[in-house]
Amino acid sequence: MISTVLSPAKRGGAAARRPALQRRAATLLIAASVVTVVMAIVGFGLGSHPVTPATVIEALLSYDPSQNDHRVVVASRLPRTVLGIIVGAALGLAGALMQSLTRNPLADPGILGVNAGASLLVVIGIAFFGVTSVHGYIWFAFLGAAVTAVLVYALGSAHRSTATPVRIALAGTAVGIAITAITQMILISYESAFQYFRFWAVGSLQGRGFDIIVAVVPFIAIGLLLSLLLSRPLDAVALGDATARSLGTNVGTTRALSALAIVLLAGAATAAAGPIGFIGLAAAHIVRRVTGNAHRWLLPCAVIVGAGLLVTADAVGRALVAPADLQSGIAAALLGSPLFILLVRSRRVASL
Incomplete structure (x- = not known):
């Protein structure tokens, strides 16, 4: 339908750019995988x-x-690395989806209240239910992230209004601020809860076993599959709501399913490793510089780049403070923040 309103020269130009885009995206995928x-x-x-x-x-x-080195690698560091790849991939994809959904180039898991909701439920689990282990945190965190995201989307589409990107962003910010205030109030009242919560809140891959990985992988796998299926509808929505509807895309359904995918991806990742920042933000911007806003390339590339960023940040963080251990959330911030600043300064932020 679009091709009928484009001149032959423009159609030829678009066709000529397509192989170049595919080559750049394939190169990025290979490089990030290596x-x-x-x-x-x-x-x-x-x-x-x-x-x-x-x-x-x-x-x-x-x-x-029987060899100590082998036990260290397989029993301790293998689960940490596997979880880092899974969490980084989920955060990278969630970041790209959030930016597309809200049309906000600074969107991250915090904009829909995912981190705030997960943190509140973890604090409640510690303070009122006596949960003190990562295995217990994960379900409270995931429930909090899911409920908060549903609440944000409901507020963004209240009074039968369309859940526009601006409404969702404003609702997420307002809900996040309110939830953070409640979380701080509970932490002030229960000092013992703060002692346990602060280790989860900094974000870490350490101490997580394969049982945690098994628990979150189904949610992340569903979110990944759902995201990839939404690539074409998201391309249409990026052209504007009216154009998307004229192309046969259900805008409301696309946004609702995108929000669901974000909850599954960011909620499960946050539940497993705590709130880790900059991965989704930086990964999405790195990929957009190569693929633009073509979601069929943007989303798969964000998966691999996100995994590579978190694994790299975790390794670099441990190398900097060896033989001590630096929490993955801190390492991601130390690596991600200057990287993101360089991206912003080197070229204009991609418009969404």
């Missing part, structure tokens, strides 16, 4: 007990539980 694998192997060897890369590869290919 970086992720290399930094994962490097990360296996970093920590209070250094392990050489050769021993890391040996432990992964022919695990011998």
Whole structure:
């Protein structure tokens, strides 16, 4: 339908740009995948007990539980790295979706109240239900993220109004501020809750086993599949609501399903590792510089770049303070904030 209103020259130009875009996106996917694998192997060897890369590869290919180095790699650092890849991928994809949904280039899991809702329920679980382990936090955090996102979307579409990007962003900001105030009030009243909460709130991959990974993978997998299925409708919505409707796209359904995917991705990632910032924000902007706003390339690339960023941040953080351990949330902020500043300064922020 679009092609009928474009001149032959414009159609030819668009066709000529398509292979170039595909080559750039494929190059980015390959490069990000290589970086992720290399930094994962490097990360296996970093920590209070250094392990050489050769021993890391040996432990992964022919695990011998009688060797201490092998146990360190497989029992401790393998779950951490796998979780880092999964959480980074989820945050990268959620960041790209949030920016497309809200048309806000600064959108991250905080704009829909995901982090605030997860934090409130974790504090409630600690203060009133005596939950003190990561295995207990995860379900409270996921429930809080889900309920808050539903509330934000309901407020953004109140009085039968369309859930526009501005309404959603404003509702998310207002709900996030209110929830944060309640969270702080509970923490002030229950000092013991603060002692446990502060370790989760800083964001960390340490101490999470494969049981945590198994718990969050189904939610992230559903969110990933749903996001990729929404790539074409999101391309249409990016042209404007009227144009999208003329192309047969149900704008309301697309936004609702995008919000659901964000809840599944960001909620599960936050529940597993705590609130980790800058990954979704930086990953989406890195990818947009290569793919533009073409969601069929933007979303898959955001998955790989997000995974690579978090794994790299975690490895670099441990290398900086070795033999001590730097929490992944702090490492992500230390790496992500200057990277994002460079992105903003080097080129105009992509319009959405």
